[in-house]
Amino acid sequence: xxxxxxxxxxxxxxxxxxxxxxxxxxxxxxxxxxxxxxxxxxxxxxxxxxxxxxxxxxxxxxxxxxxxxxxxxxxxxxxxxxxxxxxxxxxxxxxxxxxxxxxxxxxxxxxxxxxxxxxxxxxxxxxxxxxxxxxxxxxxxxxxxxxxxxxxxxxxxxxxxxxxxxxxxxxxxxxxxxxxxxxxxxxxxxxxxxxxxxxxxxxxxxxxxxxxxxxxxxxxxxxxxxxxxxxxxxxxxxxxxxxxxxxxxxxxxxxxxxxxxxxxxxxxxxxxxxxxxxxxxxxxxxxxxxxxxxxxxxxxxxxxxxxxxxxxxxxxxxxxxxxxxxxxxxxxxxxxxxxxxxxxxxxxxxxxxxxxxxxxxxxxxxxxxxxxxxxxxxxxxxxxxxxxxxxxxxxxxxxxxxxxxxxxxxxxxxxxxxxxxxxxxxxxxxxxxxxxxxxxxxxxxxxxxxxxxxxxxxxxxxxxxxxxxxxxxxxxxxxxxxxxxxxxxxxxxxxxxxxxxxxxxxxxxxxxxxxxxxxxxxxxxxxxxxxxxxxxxxxxxxxxxxxxxxxxxxxxxxxxxxxxxxxxxxxxxxxxxxxxxxxxxxxxxxxxxxxxxxxxxxxxxxxxxxxxxxxxxxxxxxxxxxxxxxxxxxxxxxxxxxxxxxxxxxxxxxxxxxxxxxxxxxxxxxxxxxxxxxxxxxxxxxxxxxxxxxxxxxxxxxxxxxxxxxxxxxxxxxxxxxxxxxxxxxxxxxxxxxxxxxxxxxxxxxxxxxxxxxxxxxxxxxxx
Amino acid sequence: xxxxxxxxxxxxxxxxxxxxxxxxxxxxxxxxxxxxxxxxxxxxxxxxxxxxxxxxxxxxxxxxxxxxxxxxxxxxxxxxxxxxxxxxxxxxxxxxxxxxxxxxxxxxxxxxxxxxxxxxxxxxxxxxxxxxxxxxxxxxxxxxxxxxxxxx
Ligand code: FES
Ligand code: FES
Numbered sequence: 001x002x003x004x005x006x007x008x009x010x011x012x013x014x015x016x017x018x019x020x021x022x023x024x025x026x027x028x029x030x031x032x033x034x035x036x037x038x039x040x041x042x043x044x045x046x047x048x049x050x051x052x053x054x055x056x057x058x059x060x061x062x063x064x065x066x067x068x069x070x071x072x073x074x075x076x077x078x079x080x081x082x083x084x085x086x087x088x089x090x091x092x093x094x095x096x097x098x099x100x101x102x103x104x105x106x107x108x109x110x111x112x113x114x115x116x117x118x119x120x121x122x123x124x125x126x127x128x129x130x131x132x133x134x135x136x137x138x139x140x141x142x143x144x145x146x147x148x149x150x151x152x153x154x155x156x157x158x159x160x161x162x163x164x165x166x167x168x169x170x171x172x173x174x175x176x177x178x179x180x181x182x183x184x185x186x187x188x189x190x191x192x193x194x195x196x197x198x199x200x201x202x203x204x205x206x207x208x209x210x211x212x213x214x215x216x217x218x219x220x221x222x223x224x225x226x227x228x229x230x231x232x233x234x235x236x237x238x239x240x241x242x243x244x245x246x247x248x249x250x251x252x253x254x255x256x257x258x259x260x261x262x263x264x265x266x267x268x269x270x271x272x273x274x275x276x277x278x279x280x281x282x283x284x285x286x287x288x289x290x291x292x293x294x295x296x297x298x299x300x301x302x303x304x305x306x307x308x309x310x311x312x313x314x315x316x317x318x319x320x321x322x323x324x325x326x327x328x329x330x331x332x333x334x335x336x337x338x339x340x341x342x343x344x345x346x347x348x349x350x351x352x353x354x355x356x357x358x359x360x361x362x363x364x365x366x367x368x369x370x371x372x373x374x375x376x377x378x379x380x381x382x383x384x385x386x387x388x389x390x391x392x393x394x395x396x397x398x399x400x401x402x403x404x405x406x407x408x409x410x411x412x413x414x415x416x417x418x419x420x421x422x423x424x425x426x427x428x429x430x431x432x433x434x435x436x437x438x439x440x441x442x443x444x445x446x447x448x449x450x451x452x453x454x455x456x457x458x459x460x461x462x463x464x465x466x467x468x469x470x471x472x473x474x475x476x477x478x479x480x481x482x483x484x485x486x487x488x489x490x491x492x493x494x495x496x497x498x499x500x501x502x503x504x505x506x507x508x509x510x511x512x513x514x515x516x517x518x519x520x521x522x523x524x525x526x527x528x529x530x531x532x533x534x535x536x537x538x539x540x541x542x543x544x545x546x547x548x549x550x551x552x553x554x555x556x557x558x559x560x561x562x563x564x565x566x567x568x569x570x571x572x573x574x575x576x577x578x579x580x581x582x583x584x585x586x587x588x589x590x591x592x593x594x595x596x597x598x599x600x601x602x603x604x605x606x607x608x609x610x611x612x613x614x615x616x617x618x619x620x621x622x623x624x625x626x627x628x629x630x631x632x633x634x635x636x637x638x639x640x641x642x643x644x645x646x647x648x649x650x651x652x653x654x655x656x657x658x659x660x661x662x663x664x665x666x667x668x669x670x671x672x673x674x675x676x677x678x679x680x681x682x683x684x685x686x687x688x689x690x691x692x693x694x695x696x697x698x699x700x701x702x703x704x705x706x707x708x709x710x711x712x713x714x715x716x717x718x719x720x721x722x723x724x725x726x727x728x729x730x731x732x733x734x735x736x737x738x739x740x741x742x743x744x745x746x747x748x749x750x751x752x753x754x755x756x757x758x759x760x761x762x763x764x765x766x767x768x
Numbered sequence: 769x770x771x772x773x774x775x776x777x778x779x780x781x782x783x784x785x786x787x788x789x790x791x792x793x794x795x796x797x798x799x800x801x802x803x804x805x806x807x808x809x810x811x812x813x814x815x816x817x818x819x820x821x822x823x824x825x826x827x828x829x830x831x832x833x834x835x836x837x838x839x840x841x842x843x844x845x846x847x848x849x850x851x852x853x854x855x856x857x858x859x860x861x862x863x864x865x866x867x868x869x870x871x872x873x874x875x876x877x878x879x880x881x882x883x884x885x886x887x888x889x890x891x892x893x894x895x896x897x898x899x900x901x902x903x904x905x906x907x908x909x910x911x912x913x914x915x916x917x918x919x920x
Contacts, residue, residue, distance in 0.1 A: 119867025254868030257803025257843030318793035428869025676903025708894035
């Protein structure tokens with residue numbers, strides 16, 4: 001029913017409204033500081049109030065590159081004018097009006113969110129926007145993750161710190177339209193003018209104090225004969241909830257163990273399933289030599305050969321795991337069998353070279369950096385539930401690009417897309433991993449193969465070895481300077497190919513990334529690189545280039561994509577440059593940053609963190625700055641590296657200006673996560689590739705930070721709101737990478753160039 | 769198939785399972801108790817942390833036979849009806865959880881620690897080895913300190 005209403009509403013925008021659906025008011029008056037397209041809202045045919053609203057793409061506002069004294073201005077790069085978020089906003093515009101909000105008779109407001117929640121706090125932020133606009137208590141707002149809806153095209157894709165940026169306006173307009181209808185219904189009931197009524201606490205209030213709870217108005221508000229006032233979101237100055245630190249809406253479920261992840265769902269008859277995987281990445285199954293014996297093991301229900309391995313279905317995961325380990329399989333080669341770390345690094349190093357030397361009298365500083373591959377390693381491993389029947393299929397999984405998952409699974413099963421239902425389930429972390437749907441596709445294949453529903457789970461070892469990673473990168477950076485100015489920055493990045501075959505979340509761009517000669521994976525990756533990576537400094541002629549080395553490995557964008565390494569390395573080199581030019585690292589950054597907004601976050605951490613305070617031997621401070629997705633942040637850390645083999649970041653001070661934080665508490669959580677990522681990947685966490693396979697197979701080997709590795713003193717400052725929300729989910733990593741690297745360098749008197757810095761194989765690898 | 773009787777969150781249960789089936793799977797797959805999470809299966813990530821006779825254990829490495837006749841408490845059994853345990857309350861106050869997947873284990877580990885001492889030292893807090901891939905460690909620390917204070 002709901003789906004049908006949506007489709008109706010969608011047809012609406014292209015054709016004159018049929019009976020039962022009507023177009024509500026547009027908002028013709030954009031605030032003066034930005035230009036806005038009209039926002040169309042729609043009433044959907046329903047027994048209670050259901051409203052959908054339209055979205056206008058924002059004009060891209062180029063940041064003025066005001067040249068300050070003593071610096072050579074850098075022309076705005078592509079990411080200054082139009083970043084990836086803008087492209088996604090534009091791409092999503094035509095279908096975004098399918099955001100649907102309903103008001104139930106119990107007064108509950110339900111908003112269907114075409115995005116994924118993986119811990120970033122999006123459902124809380126969206127619930128806050130709805131509650132604010134409707135004047136309803138937050139507890140009465142439910143945000144549900146939408147199933148895959150192919151008609152949404154690009155607009156069901158959770159990536160690039162884009163969700164709040166793309167949803168901020170349309171969510172508010174949808175809720176404002178609903179409020180206008182509820183007010184009009186109350187006005188009708190009381191015979192008063194709508195303009196005399198106000199809303200408070202989930203009810204419409206008359207001047208004489210009478211109240212009408214929304215639940216009692218929702219049927220009347222759904223009438224298409226209702227005359228309403230222009231629905232316009234509140235001015236931001238009137239916000240009482242948005243912008244206020246607010247705890248997560250799902251916090252109670254999480255602390256009581258009631259939050260359901262994919263494998264916590266009770267799908268009738270769905271049995272545990274695990275997959276035995278090849279000894280090298282992307283290896284293939286040649287033959288299963290003991291299938292009958294394994295099928296006879298206790299609890300085993302079926303074995304199924306799928307392209308990625310051999311699946312076992314059993315009564316419990318414990319039995320599935322035993323059976324998986326007992327399988328004797330003859331494997332075909334993988335895609336990088338001959339490669340180990342050294343070979344990969346050599347390929348990367350030879351893929352890029354330094355530019356020709358600068359003219360005489362110009363001095364230069366060259367540096368090379370190497371970063372190891374890093375597993376996403378979300379705590380919930382790849383998981384999916386699938387129930388495939390002859391004529392239809394249903395799949396449940398944590399998916400950030402559910403449409404392309406649905407389209408691919410339909411093709412694989414030979415079913416029409418409309419016969420495949422893909423439910424998006426809240427996930428236990430992602431960091432980029434859940435852009436892909438590896439487990440969902442496998443679960444569908446296994447369910448089809450054994451004719452029963454399955455709950456498929458990757459073991460931790462498989463998840464770390466086969467479950468995608470941020471690829472290794474190599475960097476050659478040259479900065480040229482003369483008479484106190486930086487005249488050029490040339491940064492050449494070589495990276496193992498990042499798989500971006502999820503496209504923009506649907507099949508068109510996803511297949512586009514596969515087309516030879518067309519917009520191939522490499523071209524898409526180039527686009528991604530140039531839309532996200534930029535330098536925030538006036539460093540004269542600035543060039544950042546990506547060369548991808550086509551080694552086929554299980555990779556995927558990792559939180560901050562290219563910026564974590566690219567900008568992290570630059571932030572470290574800047575400290576060296578500052579020393580060469582005789583300046584303090586903070587003073588140097590101040591001089592070369594492009595605007596006062598940037599300097600404000602830098603000054604904030606320098607002040608709050610007491611930059612320059614005396615530190616004992618072996619201890620040091622370090623600083624980093626980063627700007628991306630129209631947000632900016634600075635990070636100051638203190639490190640104790642008296643034992644350089646076991647350094648500990650003891651304190652962190654972070655400031656961020658994201659334009660406008662919908663939920664400052666959530667933003668702080670994201671920055672805390674980014675800090676922990678940076679501490680881990682800079683100091684200890686990475687993967688060793690050995691003859692075609694990562695050696696690391698668990699957190700005892702892949703050293704992501706634990707409590708003992710993280711600072712007991714963290715202070716985070718969210719700068720006052722000045723504009724529109726920028727991206728926040730990935731912002732924190734690059735500045736913190738720079739800060740941690742710089743602090744380590746200063747504390748130890750070294751110049752680390754390979755990351756993570758402490759990266760021995762200090763374990764016995766699991767068998768292949 | 770041997771059968772094993774024990775109590776889970778105060779309720780007596782019996783499961784038919786091989787002796788060496790990890791308790792985690794007896795709980796999750798046979799009893800439908802889904803609070804304890806799988807993150808590694810080998811006592812590394814601690815996401816499955818639960819209590820056996822009041823002591824923190826990792827059910828992914830406890831054979832179901834070892835639970836016979838004993839009391840298992842999972843995250844679902846920590847609150848007293850609607851009244852949350854003070855550690856859960858502290859978790860809400862500090863808004864600790866991000867994805868939440870590690871948090872049942874973190875909370876059960878913290879409760880066990882505060883049972884041993886109401887005044888945990890920095891070293892004792894550092895010794896909590898539960899992985900949080902979302903990196904919420906600082907808020908976990910603050911939450912444990914605040915719970916410790918309230919529990920006096
Ligand atoms: S699943 Fe038990 S410790 Fe990781
Ligand atoms: S909150 Fe996500 S792993 Fe801890």
